[in-house]
Amino acid sequence: MKTRTITLLGLFAGMFATASAEDLVIKMTEESGVQIINDGRFDVVNKCLGNTKTGTTICLGEIDFGDGTTYVANGAEFAHENPDTEGTLDFYMGDPDNGGLLFTQIDVKGTGAFQYYRTYRYNFYPEGTDGFTWPTGKHQVYMRYNNCEGNLKKIVFYNNEFTEEEQGEMPDPTYDYYSIPASAGSVVNPEVCPDAKLNDGVWGNTGEGLIVKFPSIDFKDGNTYQQIAVVSTHGGSTNPNGFLEIYIDGTDSEDNMIARIWTARDWYWTVYGTLAKNLEKNISGVHDLYVKWTGATNLKEIQLIEGTPWEVEDDEPEKIELIDEPLTNNAYGMHFDSMGGIENTVEFMAYGSDDLKFEASNIGYTSYGVVLKFVDVDFQNGQFTRILVDHSSDQASLGSSTFDFYIDLDHDDYSDLSVLENDTKLATVQAQGTSNWATPKKTAGTMTSKVEGVHDLYMVFRTDAGANIHGVYLDTDYDPSSISTATIEGVKVWGMTNAVCIESATESLTVDVYNFAGQNISQTKVAAGLSTLSMAKGIYLVKVADAKGNVATYKLSVK
Numbered sequence: 001m002k003t004r005t006i007t008l009l010g011l012f013a014g015m016f017a018t019a020s021a022e023d024l025v026i027k028m029t030e031e032s033g034v035q036i037i038n039d040g041r042f043d044v045v046n047k048c049l050g051n052t053k054t055g056t057t058i059c060l061g062e063i064d065f066g067d068g069t070t071y072v073a074n075g076a077e078f079a080h081e082n083p084d085t086e087g088t089l090d091f092y093m094g095d096p097d098n099g100g101l102l103f104t105q106i107d108v109k110g111t112g113a114f115q116y117y118r119t120y121r122y123n124f125y126p127e128g129t130d131g132f133t134w135p136t137g138k139h140q141v142y143m144r145y146n147n148c149e150g151n152l153k154k155i156v157f158y159n160n161e162f163t164e165e166e167q168g169e170m171p172d173p174t175y176d177y178y179s180i181p182a183s184a185g186s187v188v189n190p191e192v193c194p195d196a197k198l199n200d201g202v203w204g205n206t207g208e209g210l211i212v213k214f215p216s217i218d219f220k221d222g223n224t225y226q227q228i229a230v231v232s233t234h235g236g237s238t239n240p241n242g243f244l245e246i247y248i249d250g251t252d253s254e255d256n257m258i259a260r261i262w263t264a265r266d267w268y269w270t271v272y273g274t275l276a277k278n279l280e281k282n283i284s285g286v287h288d289l290y291v292k293w294t295g296a297t298n299l300k301e302i303q304l305i306e307g308t309p310w311e312v313e314d315d316e317p318e319k320i321e322l323i324d325e326p327l328t329n330n331a332y333g334m335h336f337d338s339m340g341g342i343e344n345t346v347e348f349m350a351y352g353s354d355d356l357k358f359e360a361s362n363i364g365y366t367s368y369g370v371v372l373k374f375v376d377v378d379f380q381n382g383q384f385t386r387i388l389v390d391h392s393s394d395q396a397s398l399g400s401s402t403f404d405f406y407i408d409l410d411h412d413d414y415s416d417l418s419v420l421e422n423d424t425k426l427a428t429v430q431a432q433g434t435s436n437w438a439t440p441k442k443t444a445g446t447m448t449s450k451v452e453g454v455h456d457l458y459m460v461f462r463t464d465a466g467a468n469i470h471g472v473y474l475d476t477d478y479d480p481s482s483i484s485t486a487t488i489e490g491v492k493v494w495g496m497t498n499a500v501c502i503e504s505a506t507e508s509l510t511v512d513v514y515n516f517a518g519q520n521i522s523q524t525k526v527a528a529g530l531s532t533l534s535m536a537k538g539i540y541l542v543k544v545a546d547a548k549g550n551v552a553t554y555k556l557s558v559k
Contacts, residue, residue: 022159024071026060028152035059037142041464044397044519045240045317045433046115046265048079049152051465054087056145057096060155065135068127071157075121075170078108080150081268085110087148093139100142101133108148109169115238115266116273117153119170123161153315172274173309178218178225180289180302185212188290203299211251214289214302222284227305227312228259229276230291233298235269237394237435240317242295246302248287256290258283262316263297272300276310320397321514321541322434323555324441325388331475332384334374336363345375349458350414354466362392362440363469370461371414374472382452383476387427389459390471392440395433397519401463403429405445407455417460426451431463440470488552493542495556499532500542507546514541 026032028049030042036049037057043050049058065071076089086109094100104124111118127134143155182203187196188211195205203212219225230244242264247256259277267273291299327333335342338358348356352367363372389403404420405427411419429445459472490505502511506528513522513533522533535558542554 024157026155028154033061041399045320046238052145053149054145054147058143060141062138063141064138068134068136072161073123073158075119075156076106077117077119077153078150079114079117080110081114083110083112085148088146090144090146092142093135096142096144103133103135112271113267114151116271121170122167175309176306178304180214182299185214188213206293207296208294210293212291216286217289218286219283222282224306225304226308227276227278227310229274229303229305230261231272231274231301232263233267233269233272234264238266239264239295240320245292247290251290251292264295278312322441323443325444328476331473334472344377347373349373366461366466368463372459374457376454377457378454379451382450384474385477386444386446386475388442388444388473388475389429390440390442391467391469392437393433393467394437395465397433398431399464401431403431404460406458409458431467437468488546488550493554495558497559500535501532502526503530504528510545512543
């Protein structure tokens with residue numbers, strides 16, 4: 001690590017602890033314009049860059065460094081489960097594989113959990129430092145992982161330098177607050193979570209619907225406390241629906257809610273962090289405080305914070321609706337156990353990058369590039385029109401990942417998928433994250449041609465992350481517009497050419513439309529009567545809700 005000396009530009013750096021208006025903040029989302037050059041993917045739920053490894057390269061876009069004083073330091077919000085992880089994020093003016101010039105590095109370390117982020121920040125190396133070029137002018141800026149991997153939330157280019165003490169891992173802010181320990185609360189509804197209990201001063205074994213009451217909390221004059229925070233942790237995979245909702249004077253009305261904090265992040269039950277929200281309401285005097293769980297979270301403490309020391313961002317997860325395609329009575333299924341395929345022999349033609357294997361009831365340790373061969377599959381008299389894959393993943397989204405199917409391939413080696421370029425796909429099935437290995441869901445792809453008789457069926461993984469395969473099915477078609485999870489009286493929803501139609505006999509509705517990947521692509525209110533929403537051809541989930549809280553979900557196709 002080369003020394004980062006302070007120039008005259010940094011004399012007042014101590015005044016700038018967080019990003020200012022003159023700083024450049026680049027979030028790791030596709031919408032921000034960041035491009036993945038190799039080996040990574042955008043996690044749309046956690047809003048980060050994930051699945052990285054040494055050599056992962058991204059392009060941040062064009063940055064104007066002006067005369068060399070516009071940006072003089074940068075930082076990264078980084079997370080990795082292994083605390084022993086160490087490496088650097090290297091920044092280049094131009095493509096590093098085509099003459100790009102290295103201008104700075106950020107040292108990063110493991111944080112103890114994949115979604116527990118810490119900010120690491122450093123001044124640029126002084127002009128003339130061996131191996132580094134001071135940035136001036138406009139450049140396409142690239143970043144490359146050097147001897148490390150980890151999730152990345154955002155990159156910040158700072159207009160002011162930091163003192164030597166301020167460089168490295170950014171500490172949490174210091175502030176005055178009123179502490180409400182977990183032990184000060186008691187469970188209101190023990191029947192909801194009978195196992196919930198205090199353990200070493202922490203509420204654990206919690207779950208959806210649990211309510212804990214903290215009596216007689218003094219909010220003082222209503223101006224003293226401007227933020228509220230929880231000190232909590234969550235393990236397993238990310239749960240986009242796991243929040244702590246904080247109320248005063250009871251939980252029966254949303255008007256009593258003073259904060260809703262997303263806590264079900266991948267923190268392994270071992271890393272406790274502080275998550276804060278601004279208090280939007282002016283609350284004074286003494287009130288009973290209630291915490292309501294919408295998912296499992298361990299709670300250690302609540303803080304009423306003086307001032308606004310925490311930089312509060314909109315980091316709540318993106319809403320994802322999972323698709324679980326139904327099977328007809330005509331479906332033919334192929335399943336697995338630890339010995340291999342049950343109905344049909346399954347051969348591994350390409351292993352990908354993980355330890356591909358049969359497990360108790362699925363094929364696991366899959367990755368991009370896996371090729372499976374299902375031997376002698378009987379397509380019968382040609383009645384099958386679609387292929388379904390029952391699969392699970394610990395990721396909340398798999399982006400544009402697919403399972404591609406072919407029949408009767410004849411290649412000597414499948415380690416390079418380019419050998420399939422001239423082969424005709426029988427079907428492409430969209431892969432989806434289910435947030436849990438134990439929660440398989442089925443997605444389907446339409447067959448491109450009629451197939452009769454016995455054939456070898458090949459399944460090719462073009463996936464951003466691993467997915468356990470619990471079953472592969474051949475099935476006949478069905479009418480997707482006829483499927484709904486519930487109905488609301490007087491409401492009809494259907495698909496037509498380039499549109500979704502909603503008809504409500506008597507009242508207005510809130511309508512959410514989700515695409516096949518589960519992403520919310522439209523949220524609107526429609527009045528009573530007939531309304532149409534323009535949509536491209538595809539399959540959608542449409543969720544409608546009335547003013548009484550009734551909800552119905554429809555799965556339909558738009559032609």
